[in-house]
Amino acid sequence: DTAVSQTPKYLVTQMGNDKSIKCEQNLGHDTMYWYKQDSKKFLKIMFSYNNKELIINETVPNRFSPKSPDKAHLNLHINSLELGDSAVYFCASSPSQNSPLHFGNGTRLTVT
Amino acid sequence: AQSVTQLDSQVPVFEEAPVELRCNYSSSVSVYLFWYVQYPNQGLQLLLKYLSGSTLVKSINGFEAEFNKSQTSFHLRKPSVHISDTAEYFCAVSDKGAGNMLTFGGGTRLMVNP
Numbered sequence A: 001d002t003a004v005s006q007t008p009k010y011l012v013t014q015m016g017n018d019k020s021i022k023c024e025q026n027l028g029h030d031t032m033y034w035y036k037q038d039s040k041k042f043l044k045i046m047f048s049y050n051n052k053e054l055i056i057n058e059t060v061p062n063r064f065s066p067k068s069p070d071k072a073h074l075n076l077h078i079n080s081l082e083l084g085d086s087a088v089y090f091c092a093s094s095p096s097q098n099s100p101l102h103f104g105n106g107t108r109l110t111v112t
Numbered sequence B: 001a002q003s004v005t006q007l008d009s010q011v012p013v014f015e016e017a018p019v020e021l022r023c024n025y026s027s028s029v030s031v032y033l034f035w036y037v038q039y040p041n042q043g044l045q046l047l048l049k050y051l052s053g054s055t056l057v058k059s060i061n062g063f064e065a066e067f068n069k070s071q072t073s074f075h076l077r078k079p080s081v082h083i084s085d086t087a088e089y090f091c092a093v094s095d096k097g098a099g100n101m102l103t104f105g106g107g108t109r110l111m112v113n114p
Helices: none
Strands: A004-007 A010-013 A019-025 A031-037 A043-050 A053-056 A064-067 A075-078 A087-094 A107-111 B003-005 B010-014 B019-021 B024-026 B031-038 B044-050 B056-058 B064-068 B073-078 B087-095 B108-113
Touching (some): A010 A019, A019 A031, A019 A087, A019 A107, B003 B087, B010 B019, B019 B108, B024 B073, B031 B064, B031 B073, B044 B056, B044 B073, B073 B087
Antiparallel strands (some): A019 A075, A031 A043, B019 B073, B031 B044, B056 B064
């Protein structure tokens, strides 16, 4: 069984659209994250979510919003998509502070 | 603020040769250090980590890394690589007081040739 699963795996959409990426973890972890990997493979933290506490990377535009319906899910909503949003988005989870992260396989978003 | 520098974007090597992937970091506080590996079209997997204690840490597949505080480095080494080690390797650091908010380096692509 996949520990951290993301859907969809690929997402192609036009500028200006609103889209969502879903993430689910079946590990019972308390903390979930979203990372963005750009075309140069550089990875950057976007959000960390733990017991309803959201920690936001201040460089993330407010067009991006994480939503957590329960502890096992952390979805990423993106409004008014821009060309620069094209990247691979990774969801991750961890059981506690300073524990290793478990990553999903990524969602490749292409904005045309 | 923290930063991680991986000096080599690509490292080509022949099978069974030794390899070292370099990682240097900067931070004003104590840190935890990690190496993650990313195989094609997959997510990142933890390879090894340094939290405290012995500065030499090892993985189950023959990789090791040594934390050098004076040089602020955490280089990854393997004495003999296999074709299956071909992947992207990411060094990462987290502030001991900031949980798992990892800062990643730019990655090093290890290419093992027969």
